Amino acid sequence: MNQAKLYFNIQNKDLRQQIKACTELSRFSLIEDVDCADWPTRLSQLAPPVAIIELVNFSEQDYQTLNSLKVLDDMDLIIISQGEPNPHLDKLMQIGAIFHYRTPLDIQVLNETLEEINQLYSEKVTKGQRVGTSDLDQFGLLVGSSAPMHRLYRQLRRVAKTEANVLIVGESGAGKELVAKTIHLASQRSQQPFIAINCGALSPELVDSELFGHVKGAFTGANKTHQGVFQQAEGGTLFLDEVTEMPLEQQVKLLRVLETGEYRPVGAQAAKLAKVRIVAATNRDPQQAVEQNYLREDLYYRLAHFPLTVPPLRERGEDIVGLAKHFIAYRNANETQHKTIHQAALEKVANHSWPGNVRELKHTIERAFILADKVISTEHLIFEAPPLETGSSLEEIIPAGVALEEIEKAAIIKTLNVNEGNKTETAQDLGISVKTLYNKLDKYQE
Numbered sequence: 113m114n115q116a117k118l119y120f121n122i123q124n125k126d127l128r129q130q131i132k133a134c135t136e137l138s139r140f141s142l143i144e145d146v147d148c149a150d151w152p153t154r155l156s157q158l159a160p161p162v163a164i165i166e167l168v169n170f171s172e173q174d175y176q177t178l179n180s181l182k183v184l185d186d187m188d189l190i191i192i193s194q195g196e197p198n199p200h201l202d203k204l205m206q207i208g209a210i211f212h213y214r215t216p217l218d219i220q221v222l223n224e225t226l227e228e229i230n231q232l233y234s235e236k237v238t239k240g241q242r243v244g245t246s247d248l249d250q251f252g253l254l255v256g257s258s259a260p261m262h263r264l265y266r267q268l269r270r271v272a273k274t275e276a277n278v279l280i281v282g283e284s285g286a287g288k289e290l291v292a293k294t295i296h297l298a299s300q301r302s303q304q305p306f307i308a309i310n311c312g313a314l315s316p317e318l319v320d321s322e323l324f325g326h327v328k329g330a331f332t333g334a335n336k337t338h339q340g341v342f343q344q345a346e347g348g349t350l351f352l353d354e355v356t357e358m359p360l361e362q363q364v365k366l367l368r369v370l371e372t373g374e375y376r377p378v379g380a381q382a383a384k385l386a387k388v389r390i391v392a393a394t395n396r397d398p399q400q401a402v403e404q405n406y407l408r409e410d411l412y413y414r415l416a417h418f419p420l421t422v423p424p425l426r427e428r429g430e431d432i433v434g435l436a437k438h439f440i441a442y443r444n445a446n447e448t449q450h451k452t453i454h455q456a457a458l459e460k461v462a463n464h465s466w467p468g469n470v471r472e473l474k475h476t477i478e479r480a481f482i483l484a485d486k487v488i489s490t491e492h493l494i495f496e497a498p499p500l501e502t503g504s505s506l507e508e509i510i511p512a513g514v515a516l517e518e519i520e521k522a523a524i525i526k527t528l529n530v531n532e533g534n535k536t537e538t539a540q541d542l543g544i545s546v547k548t549l550y551n552k553l554d555k556y557q558e
């Protein structure tokens with residue numbers, strides 16, 4: 113099998129010798145640059161799968177070169193530096209799967225990193241020759257082979273093993289909860305519980321009890337002791353979905369737990385240790401959410417030790433069609449069917465902008481799968497409820513015989529799209545509570 117190419121640019125002689133003695137390095141085919149300071153340009157020209165760079169200077173221009181060429185999408189980059197703060201490097205750390213090691217270098221850690229990279233590279237090469245029901249790569253519960261998804265996988269691999277709090281940012285339906293579960297599964301805590309809670313759906317009267325639990329008799333109606341989510345998730349991961357939809361006065365309670373590592377069930381005398389890892393998610397831009405008073409700045413800094421962005425489906429290129437085929441393959445397997453999809457329908461799928469992301473794609477394909485006898489064609493792909501034209505009534509637009517559930521689903525998806533995924537506004541527009549909206553969304557995902 114071909115060895116993976118490794119671009120090697122270490123200016124310091126002693127450091128170079130030290131790294132070259134690393135046993136795992138011999139598994140790569142080395143491209144060495146000893147006196148070239150412009151490594152960003154060299155990386156963009158060579159696009160190797162792996163690179164080890166000694167960072168001496170890193171400018172805004174270097175950052176722009178790497179960012180604009182998207183060269184990092186398919187690369188594992190190992191940076192070695194003396195650890196001086198550098199804002200351009202901080203920005204870079206957020207766009208790729210980059211390992212940053214400080215000198216004096218721990219050779220054992222570098223060796224392990226190279227071993228892991230080599231293993232994944234070999235798997236990728238062999239996998240390319242296999243043919244399965246779904247052609248897409250998978251990491252944890254996430255499916256997708258596009259460059260932005262690979263970049264996300266590499267970031268997930270790195271963060272999962274740490275104990276850092278994570279803030280997942282992405283549009284509605286892009287897969288934030290799946291990312292959170294994948295982090296949990298790839299972490300040391302995978303055998304412990306994963307508990308998800310929708311912060312936007314917590315009722316103001318019961319928020320303390322839902323988060324921290326209560327003891328029997330703590331308040332009228334507290335007939336028995338109740339475990340809050342912090343206790344339910346003990347030892348595992350607590351997923352705080354839609355964290356920016358939690359009222360600010362409640363966010364302060366979360367902040368306190370994150371700061372002190374303790375919480376107190378309502379009515380209890382003693383505090384308990386919060387032994388959970390926090391993974392939070394939002395579909396708002398976090399900086400904007402802070403400016404617009406949806407998110408406390410201090411809570412943002414506590415949560416976002418490691419911010420992760422889930423790319424919207426429209427930016428995942430071939431994954432759109434790949435995922436459509438993937439969902440059909442799974443339906444076929446579950447229902448022992450052999451339905452196929454027409455090329456024109458695949459083109460329609462590829463050309464749609466998918467504002468509701470993977471959730472919308474999944475629902476559209478599942479609906480089409482039900483409607484089609486053997487071959488899914490363009491008329492089976494119904495993207496959303498047709499817009500109401502002036503003068504036309506709902507009765508005129510809705511075809512007779514459509515299941516009520518389908519109409520309800522379409523109304524919800526359409527309203528969510530109009531409100532850019534904001535569930536509080538969507539629930540208001542639909543005249544239901546946020547909790548009911550969540551229940552309905554859960555039901556549709558089954």
Ligand SMILES: Nc1ncnc2c1ncn2[C@@H]1O[C@H](COP(=O)(O)OP(=O)(O)OP(=O)(O)O)[C@@H](O)[C@H]1O
Pocket residue numbers: 253254255256282283284285286287288289290291353395470471474533557
């Ligand atoms: N990469 C993916 N591969 C396979 N299925 C996916 C992927 N991403 C999302 N899905 C599916 O799409 C649906 C929506 O995903 P998920 O609930 O994780 O999105 P979300 O971003 O958390 O949505 P919301 O903001 O509305 O809470 C789920 O059915 C999930 O299984």
